[in-house]
Amino acid sequence: MSLLTVKNVKKIYTTRFGAVKVQALNDVNFSVEEGEYVAIMGESGSGKTTLLNILASLDTATSGQVLLNGQELSKVSQKDLCAFRRDHLGFVFQDFNLLDTMSLRDNIFLPLVLAGVSYREMEERLAPLSDKLAITDLLDKYPYEVSGGQKQRAAVCRALITRPDIVLADEPTGALDSRASGKLLKLFGEINGEGQTVLMVTHSIQAAAHAGRVLFIKDGCVFHQIYRGERSRDEMYRMISDTLTVIQAQQGNGDEMAASGRM
């Protein structure tokens, strides 16, 4: 069985007085197997952030099902949702979302502290992770004292320390320079190599080229997907690039169609 299954998910935003309805997601279907590394690509406005929010249980779908480990997210009660998110999901955000009031170590511990894990165990979990992410020397620094790449690695560490079923990354390289991006993507690759399922939303071809599978979202639907298989990263890069060109070309003569898709 798949780790994550998304079935017929629809999301319609309604303005306050119900006058205007915007269909952000229109029948999205896909699934992620355990140990997979999936990138979701799309233009801005294609609905990829909405999709991620629904996967993260930060938002609910208008209709359709999201199953994580066989559990339907919409059936988890509001009360348990936070704990569920904490225990099963790990997040990496574009703008890091580290608390300035805490050292990196404490930021990383925060989800564990919330889950009531003992200090000893937190330390035990942190040691190998911080070595792998090369932030061991920075743990006592505050977020405003370190660089963007270092911040993002700390954020990755925070996402991994709960040993989540799946790591959800929202444009993780969006605020990083290319060198730091490269380093971070390599890390994601390594983490995935150790069996961690990763789902990343991005519009960077470079980032997506690291993934094992790339899903393209357009107008609220999964438009196309590419499996990496045995291809090299460069080949992957080219394929993604080509696909995007095709999408763009369609966009050019398909504007009316896109407009009609939004009721």
Next chain:
Amino acid sequence: MNKLKLLPVMAYRGVKQNKLVYRPYLMACFFSVFSYYLFSSLLHNDLMERLPKAAYAWLMLTLGKGLLSIILLLFLLYAGSFLQKRRRRELGLYSLLGLERKHIGIMLFWENTGLYLVSVSAGIVLGFVLNKLMFLLLLRMSRLDVEAAFYFSADAVMETLRYFAIVFLCVYIKSIWSFYRMKPTELLAESRKGEKELKRIWLWTAAGVLFLGCGYYISVTSRLDSMIFTDFFLAVFLVVLGTYFLFTSGSVAFLRFLKKRKNIYYRPSNQVTISGMLYRMKKNAAGLSNICIFSTMLLITLTCTVTLWTGMDQVVCYDYPYDVAASYSENSNVMERAREKAQALSEKYGQRAARLDCYNSMKLTCGRQQGSNAFTIASDMEFADQYAVTLITLADYNRLEGQDKSLEEDEVLLYSTGPAFGSDSVNFMGVEAAVKEEPERIYPFPQAKNRMFSFTAQYVIVVKDQQAFERFVTAWAEANGVTDLEGFLHSGVRHLNLLLDGKETERDAYIEEWSVWCQGQQDFLKIENGLDGRDMDRSMNGGLLFIGMVFGLLFFMCLLLIMYFKQVSEGYEDQDSFGIMRKVGMSEAEIRGTIRRQILLVFFLPLAGALLHTTAGLVMVNCLLAALRFFDTGLLIRCCAGVAVAVAVLYGGSYVMTAKTYYRIVGK
């Protein structure tokens, strides 16, 4: 657009864009102006000169204003630093975009000038309007029979304008200074940065303990003398400083201690609370000590006011135990006729004479060394060791107190209005006598147990009979070199004192007729109308009460505003953090718990500090009230306890109110 014209416009836009923080700041400025103007106009109102015995009140107000000017300066600097921190990024961006430092200086100047003008004019206008209202209200409440004519005091306005010009200049200099010190890149990074780690905590702690200790020491050992007001001011100043240092170092030390305890620190809500508080500890401590100081002032002011209010009758009856006190020469036979007259008047006016006392006494000034049992010549002693000693006979004592006591030839009863005499023998100018007993009370000489003025303490020596009386008087006369002994022996006074018990309307007529009658009797010396005297006392204390009420109100409003300001500013600072915590998987309930804990700790620490300060300050309050002839320490403590409960409730209410604001901001 011209560059010089652009800068004021930019200043205006900057304020408008940051209205979330500028609004409370402007409110704080506005309220500061209002309260300062209120003080200033009270002092410049010539009503103050017409209030009987207003000198004390005037002095208190002056000291109060001095204190207020220090507090407001610190308060506005502290409020200004909130703004500074929020705007650094923006200023950094301006300087990156090519605005020179000079220009930013000018822009900040315009900004401060604008804020100054708005807050000062609004504050003075409101001050003027409410000043009138408060005066009217409170004059009525304190039964002051003063004509409430008001005028706009130009001096007060000038003073307020001047003072706030200085305050805003200080705020401006501070902001310029903190801006000039930093490079643009630092400015851009600044807004996320926490405070610098506090170093040398022990130094801060030592200074805090020292200041606070000195302040407490001054308060606890204070006596009522000419230095009391200076001492009071000094003690307050030291306590304010000590509070600030201790809150800063104490809270940092405490939080660091908690942070080191891993099993305490790494618990849901603790971790967020502790790190959040450490992050802005200095600012927090300044806010906390401000809240603490204002709560203390509120407590002390209300305690004084309430005590004076409830103890008013005691105070006036201490000075005037009788409605009418007439005195005659020693051998007057006024008493026999007085009874008949009193009886007749009582029937005529439907009043009852609660007391009609007639006794002979002689008041002699003596010196007594602390702890000694000997009364000696007064002129050899320091002023503080001089006492009034009144001699009365046992027969008079028994009549006054309805007793049936007896004495041997060489025995006396010795009564003190102050602390007990504490010796079983007394040497009066060489006359030895055994002290048979120290009576609890003698009505004409009210108790003042905690009297601080030594010269208000009296001793009354009750001797066996007229012979013993003359022996004591002779001893005093010889010691003091009186030449006309025979004449002196008969210079005692026969008192005829009346205290009525009945309706006030009929009383005045009774007293009137009685006074006329008293003055028409043979051997009349003088008469004192206790009712008039009590009214005098009431009006003086009423004046103080009214000042106390204004102060109390003022302090409470300051307190509320500081709390509100702190909550709002911190709410905005914490908004992002709580957003992140939600994303990381903190539930709404956990977030609420964290906030509650944080606010609770932050808000009830100052209250605890204020209660401690008040306890120490109570000794001094006791002295100050003794200056107003209020001696009932028990009542003071009860009033203080009552006030403390009331203030705690008010405080709790303000907490709930301001916490709601915080939740609302954070919850966005």
